[in-house]
Amino acid sequence: MHTSRGVNITWNGVPTFTQFQTTDSFIKAHHSDADIIVYNGCAIEDSMPLISGDNLVTLVKKGLPSKALLREMMVCRHSPGVHNALCNATVGIAGLGGLGSHVAIALARMGIGKLIIADFDVVEPTNLNRQAYLVSHLGCFKADALKRQLSEIHPYTDVDAHVVRLTTENTMGLFETCDVVVEAFDRADQKAMLVNLILSEGNMPIVAASGMAGLYSGNLIKSKQRTSRLFVVGDERHEATPGKGLMAPRVLIAAGHQALVVSQLITGQLDFDHNNDMR
Amino acid sequence: MLINGIKGDEWLGVSVMAYLEANHIPKDRVVVEVDGVIVPSVLHNVTFLKLDQRVEIIQFVGGG
Numbered sequence: 532m533h534t535s536r537g538v539n540i541t542w543n544g545v546p547t548f549t550q551f552q553t554t555d556s557f558i559k560a561h562h563s564d565a566d567i568i569v570y571n572g573c574a575i576e577d578s579m580p581l582i583s584g585d586n587l588v589t590l591v592k593k594g595l596p597s598k599a600l601l602r603e604m605m606v607c608r609h610s611p612g613v614h615n616a617l618c619n620a621t622v623g624i625a626g627l628g629g630l631g632s633h634v635a636i637a638l639a640r641m642g643i644g645k646l647i648i649a650d651f652d653v654v655e656p657t658n659l660n661r662q663a664y665l666v667s668h669l670g671c672f673k674a675d676a677l678k679r680q681l682s683e684i685h686p687y688t689d690v691d692a693h694v695v696r697l698t699t700e701n702t703m704g705l706f707e708t709c710d711v712v713v714e715a716f717d718r719a720d721q722k723a724m725l726v727n728l729i730l731s732e733g734n735m736p737i738v739a740a741s742g743m744a745g746l747y748s749g750n751l752i753k754s755k756q757r758t759s760r761l762f763v764v765g766d767e768r769h770e771a772t773p774g775k776g777l778m779a780p781r782v783l784i785a786a787g788h789q790a791l792v793v794s795q796l797i798t799g800q801l802d803f804d805h806n807n808d809m810r
Numbered sequence: 811m812l813i814n815g816i817k818g819d820e821w822l823g824v825s826v827m828a829y830l831e832a833n834h835i836p837k838d839r840v841v842v843e844v845d846g847v848i849v850p851s852v853l854h855n856v857t858f859l860k861l862d863q864r865v866e867i868i869q870f871v872g873g874g
Contacts, residue, residue: 630874704844715874719839722870726841731848741870758866759841776874 538583544603553578558589565589572607592623598687607641613695613798620647620797623709625697625725627652629777630740632663633786634793635677639685641794646681646688647707650674651696661779695765699724703732711793714739715786721771729762738792742766743785746776752781755789755807762796764788813865824863827854830867841868 537550542561551557555578558565569588581587586607590596596604606614620662622638626629627650635646654668656678659749668676674692680763693705702725705711714725722739729737742765743752751766764785771777795801811818813829821829826849828840842849842857843866849857859865 619858626874628874717874718870719836719870722872722874723839723841726868726870727848727850730841730843731850739870740874741868742873744873755866759846761841761843761866761868763868765867765871768871769873771873782874 537583538585540581540583540585540587541603542587543589544599549554549581551581554587554713557581557587562589564591565572566592566701569604577682578783588718593687593790601626601685601687602642602671606684609642613800617794618642618644618796619706620648620710622793623647623706624715625702625706625711625712625737626715626721627651627662627677628658628715628717629661629782630675630743630786631713631790632673632677634713634715634790635681636663636684637790639681639688639690641790642685643688645691647693647695647709648674648677649695649697661777661782662696662774694698697721697725699728702728706733706735709735711735712737715789726761728734730758732762736760736762736796737797738762738764738789740785740789742768742770743781744769744771744777745781746778747781749781749784752784752788754792754803756803759787760794764792811859811860811863813859814867818859818865819861821846821859824859825855826857826859829859830854835869839870842866843868843869845872 537548539548549557554568567590568575571586583734588604620643622643624635628646635648650673653670653672654664658664664676672694674694678690678692681688712729712735715733716722726737726739739794741763753761754764757763830837837851837854844863
């Protein structure tokens with residue numbers, strides 16, 4: 532029996548019919564200077580057989596891919612459902628210190644659609660031990676420095692940066708369009724103020740953090756659902772005190788938990804229930 | 811009555827303010843939710859814990 536030898540694949544986001552049977556032969560003909568090959572979401576070095584439905588991305592290492600191609604790479608890595616949910620979502624981040632700066636970066640890397648970030652403060656030398664800033668940012672407003680940095684990480688994330696001290700008067704107006712709000716303040720009374728405000732006046736979930744100082748085990752830091760819209764990350768115990776300050780490892784663990792819970796909420800993949808049992 | 815998921819009937823009739831003071835929880839660092847509704851700190855002294863309520867008390871510590 533005679534069978535057609537051609538296959539229908541997606542190449543750099545474009546539906547493509549080809550007679551080539553392998554990734555190597557296809558790339559040699561179509562993009563011979565490509566040095567990164569992503570085959571169905573996974574970077575490959577060896578040639579793979581081409582089958583209808585395959586997704587192939589070919590890139591050169593230097594240079595920013597187009598928005599469409601970067602999107603295609605993200606769809607491929609995250610699956611279309613997850614990517615669409617993330618790129619249509621808006622997340623508010625209150626406070627851009629050790630938690631907020633790293634949560635923003637993780638969400639931008641995920642291809643989040645829009646970030647609304649707010650902090651009144653400037654970057655100063657003691658921030659460099661745990662916050663995602665550089666020496667070149669010293670003296671700059673954190674909101675501006677982070678926005679610049681995010682544009683170097685995922686240039687197609689829309690970043691709305693506000694240099695402002697958040698209060699009970701201005702917070703809801705700033706975050707009203709957000710699907711999720713992240714509490715990333717330093718002071719406990721500010722944390723409680725924001726959570727009380729979002730839970731009483733907003734309708735979106737809030738992912739807060741409490742307890743990440745010192746060098747205690749990272750395994751003590753957990754994500755918990757405390758009420759229908761309140762998620763708390765941390766060990767809920769270890770406050771910054773003299774000799775047991777805030778240090779990068781545990782702050783980054785907590786920020787990672789927060790970014791993960793936000794991603795789970797947006798994609799509907801939360802895997803623990805109200806009693807904090809794993810589903 | 812459940813307080814943070816644990817049976818707490820010994821606190822029946824006690825105000826939120828008295829509960830927080832007895833447990834050394836600073837009122838400006840806490841979120842109190844009773845049956846899904848936030849109790850603002852100005853109402854802590856006039857909100858009394860009742861039978862069959864589900865109370866969540868979340869105390870924050872500093873750092874970020």
